[in-house]
Each structure stands twice: as structure tokens, then as C-alpha cells.
Amino acid sequence: MKEEIMSQSHLQDELSRYVADLDEKAALTVVQQRMKAEYDPFRIIESCKQGVHEVGIRYEEGRYFIAGLIMAGLILRTVIEHVQPALENQTRRPQKGSIVVGTVAGDIHDIGKELGKVLLSCEGFQVIDLGVDVPAQKFVESIRDHVPRIVVLSCLLTTAFDNMKHTVNAIQEQGLRSGLSIMIAGSMVNEDVCHYVEADYWTNDAINGVQWCKRIVEKPSVLPARNG
Numbered sequence: 001m002k003e004e005i006m007s008q009s010h011l012q013d014e015l016s017r018y019v020a021d022l023d024e025k026a027a028l029t030v031v032q033q034r035m036k037a038e039y040d041p042f043r044i045i046e047s048c049k050q051g052v053h054e055v056g057i058r059y060e061e062g063r064y065f066i067a068g069l070i071m072a073g074l075i076l077r078t079v080i081e082h083v084q085p086a087l088e089n090q091t092r093r094p095q096k097g098s099i100v101v102g103t104v105a106g107d108i109h110d111i112g113k114e115l116g117k118v119l120l121s122c123e124g125f126q127v128i129d130l131g132v133d134v135p136a137q138k139f140v141e142s143i144r145d146h147v148p149r150i151v152v153l154s155c156l157l158t159t160a161f162d163n164m165k166h167t168v169n170a171i172q173e174q175g176l177r178s179g180l181s182i183m184i185a186g187s188m189v190n191e192d193v194c195h196y197v198e199a200d201y202w203t204n205d206a207i208n209g210v211q212w213c214k215r216i217v218e219k220p221s222v223l224p225a226r227n228g
């Protein structure tokens with residue numbers, strides 16, 4: 001079975017292939033080699049993300065089961081731990097204020113959030129992480145307590161989009177929207193979802209999302225609303 005899956009792989013990069021094939025040992029060996037050779041840590045993560053994406057496709061096609069998704073998640077988490085020091089060396093910046101992040105109610109995916117969190121801290125944001133499966137009320141309370149400039153709602157499940165909308169509504173109803181930018185993040189979000197949930201910004205890429213957060217705090221007046 002494994003051989004059959006591997007032979008169908010179209011991925012060019014060996015690191016992406018090892019992640020897609022759930023070969024943790026081989027993947028981490030390549031990561032370590034690339035770290036030693038001073039590869040860009042962002043490129044290492046990008047290769048792994050492509051592998052994880054392939055795992056999702058194989059899951060949809062019934063070639064992998066839940067255990068495959070779990071394994072892919074664990075591999076990516078371990079890789080992030082390996083590259084984190086290099087990311088921090090590359091990007092530490094002066095303080096930029098606080099950001100509240102969390103995965104919305106009904107969703108427990110948190111690998112993208114963890115990565116986003118590391119990058120935001122590297123850029124000088126103080127990150128308040130509410131965890132996963134976070135009810136709207138918890139976002140509201142945290143915004144009241146910390147008065148952040150930005151809140152990022154992470155969400156990977158289409159079935160949890162309504163919970164994102166509900167969270168945005170709750171923030172609005174409590175009169176906390178003024179001066180606050182709401183960004184939604186996840187591989188399934190796009191411009192349409194952003195309009196649907198009435199958020200201000202959306203991203204499906206941590207690096208891009210962090211760039212937008214920087215722009216929001218640095219030059220809010222020149223930004224178009226709802227940009228990915």
C-alpha cells in the first residue's frame with residue numbers, strides 16, 4: 001500500500017514527498033541537513049506544507065485515514081520546533097502591540113495557528129493565544145481585557161465558518177469592533193468567506209498574514225479592506 005501511494009506522488013521536492021508519505025524520520029533528516037546548510041527556514045516550512053496538503057488530498061480520496069492526518073500534523077509540528085530558533089534569529093523586531101489569536105468553536109486544528117503565532121512573536125507582536133475550539137464569548141472577553149489592535153480567527157473546517165460569523169457578530173454586538181481589525185485565517189478561507197463572515201482581512205498563508213498584520217498597525221489608513 002505504501003509503495004503504491006509513494007509511486008503516485010507527483011511532488012518534486014523530496015522533503016514534500018517524505019511528509020506526504022508520512023515518513024517522519026526521513027523528513028526530519030532532510031530538515032536537519034537543510035538547517036545545517038542554512039536553508040531559508042520559510043522554504044523548509046513551505047516544502048512541508050506542500051507535503052501536508054498532499055496528505056489532505058489522499059485523505060479525501062480515501063487513501064489515508066484519520067491516523068494519516070494526525071501523523072502529518074505531528075510531523076509539521078516537530079519541523080516547526082526545529083526551525084523556530086532560525087526563524088527567531090531572522091526576524092526579531094521592536095514591539096508592535098498585542099494580537100489575540102484562536103481557533104474558532106467546533107474546530108481543533110491548530111498547526112497553522114502555532115506557526116502564525118511564532119511568526120507574529122518574531123515580528124514583535126505580543127500574542128494572546130486562546131487555544132482551539134474557542135467560543136465567541138471567550139474572544140469577546142479577551143478583546144475587552146487586552147484591547148488588541150487585531151484579532152485572528154483561525155478556521156480550517158468549512159463547517160465552522162458559521163461559528164466565525166457568529167464570533168464576528170458577537171464582537172460587533174458588544175461594541176468592540178471600532179479600532180479593531182478582524183482577520184480570518186485557514187486553508188479554506190478566501191475573499192467570499194471573508195465577506196460572508198464580515199471580517200476585515202483574510203489569509204491562507206502565515207507569512208502573508210503576518211505582513212498584513214504589520215501593515216495594519218503601521219499604516220492602517222492606506223489599506224484597502226478585506227485583502228488576502
Ligand code: B12
Pocket residue numbers: 049052053054055056057059060066069070072073076101106107108109110111112113114115116117120152153154155156157158159185186187188203204205206207209210
Ligand atoms: C492535520 C490535520 C488534522 C489534525 C489536526 C491536528 C492539529 N493539531 O491541528 C486532526 C487529525 C486532529 C484533524 C481532524 C479533523 N480534520 Co483535519 N486536517 C489536517 C490537515 C491534513 C492539515 C492541516 C494543517 O495543519 N495544515 C498545515 C497548516 C500550516 O496550514 P493551515 O492550517 O492552513 O495554516 C496556514 C494558513 O491557513 C495560515 N493560518 C492559519 N491559522 C493562522 C493563524 C494565524 C495567527 C496566522 C498569522 C496564520 C494562520 O497560516 C498557516 C501557515 O501558512 C488538513 C488538510 C489540509 N490540506 O489542510 C485536514 C483537513 C483540514 N481536515 C479535515 C477534516 C474533515 C477533519 C475532521 C472533520 C476529520 C474527521 N472526520 O474527524 C477532523 C475535525 C476535528 C475538529 N473538530 O476540528 C478537512 C476539512 C475539509 C473541510 N471542507 O472543512 C481537511 C481539509 C482534510 C480534507 N482534505 O478533507 N485534522
